[in-house]
Amino acid sequence: MGFDFPGKEWVTTYIPLASSIALALYVVWDARRPKVGLVNPDIQKDQQKVVHSIDVEDIGEKLSICRCWRSKTFPLCDGVHKVHNRETGDNVGPLRLKRRDVA
Numbered sequence: 439m440g441f442d443f444p445g446k447e448w449v450t451t452y453i454p455l456a457s458s459i460a461l462a463l464y465v466v467w468d469a470r471r472p473k474v475g476l477v478n479p480d481i482q483k484d485q486q487k488v489v490h491s492i493d494v495e496d497i498g499e500k501l502s503i504c505r506c507w508r509s510k511t512f513p514l515c516d517g518v519h520k521v522h523n524r525e526t527g528d529n530v531g532p533l534r535l536k537r538r539d540v541a
């Protein structure tokens with residue numbers, strides 16, 4: 439049915455299929471590639487600025503604050519900076535806050 443021409447299957451099948459595969463591969467590649475130039479690759483990207491507050495009174499004996507921006511418990515460190523460092527050659531780690539022993 440419809441207009442028929444030589445190579446029609448290329449236009450109607452193979453080119454759209456190849457384009458869809460290429461697009462899917464690009465989406466996967468783009469999601470996995472390091473976001474060069476971004477300090478924050480994923481956290482609260484819908485916000486203009488990411489700000490957290492922790493009351494000093496709420497800190498127990500110690501607390502580790504994430505500085506790699508990859509923690510799933512951000513702003514708290516979950517240790518994933520080790521993976522980031524291994525994959526990128528970076529050397530980031532948390533800011534550790536601890537109470538001084540008061541006698």
Ligand code: FES
Binds near residue numbers: 503505506518
């Ligand atoms: S997870 Fe980010 S500094 Fe530890």
